[in-house]
Amino acid sequence: AQTVTQSQPEMSVQEAETVTLSCTYDTSESDYYLFWYKQPPSRQMILVIRQEAYKQQNATENRFSVNFQKAAKSFSLKISDSQLGDAAMYFCAYREAGNMLTFGGGTRLMVKP
């Protein structure tokens, strides 16, 4: 079974600074997809960014970008110019074609004003 590991239970960043959340995964597949989800206090799961494993270029969405290292099975999320609204739980997730998501344990991000 695939596993997804987020080694940082909590992270803190100063407003306007940059923070990187780590994620590693274990798989023997070559075709898969990776996601970062944000869960604010409202509990709603919000997709932040996605990465297809066959793409070498790292995905970016405005202030959010990833560092995808396929050989190392690493998928970190960088948040630039952090805002108070970025405070939330962040979940890394893995999915093979046709299979459901496997989630990491989550990282709680706190943003200090």
Add this chain to the structure above:
Amino acid sequence: NAGVTQTPKFQVLKTGQSMTLQCAQDMNHEYMSWYRQDPGMGLRLIHYSVGAGITDQGEVPNGYNVSRSTTEDFPLRLLSAAPSQTSVYFCASSYQPPGTSLEQFFGPGTRLTVL
């Protein structure tokens, strides 16, 4: 579109009681799934369905039943509630044309407490 809806938002049960968590989506998605979220463990898959009439077990299926009689609805049944089933439950759905990134859309969650 309402997206993915879940009812109820909160529920308290006594040990041994049964109940059904409702999930519906109006996006004509083939895939639907149920997850439970526990502190420090992320979301774990309970059951999923790849289409009407087809269901399968996920990582933690014991104590739960599902059925998929229509594309829109995917109820989760707790047969005899136990305190270990205290959790937040999320329903999700996705449309899966070939070669896509398979984004899942999540409902707002149901917080269940079993006493």
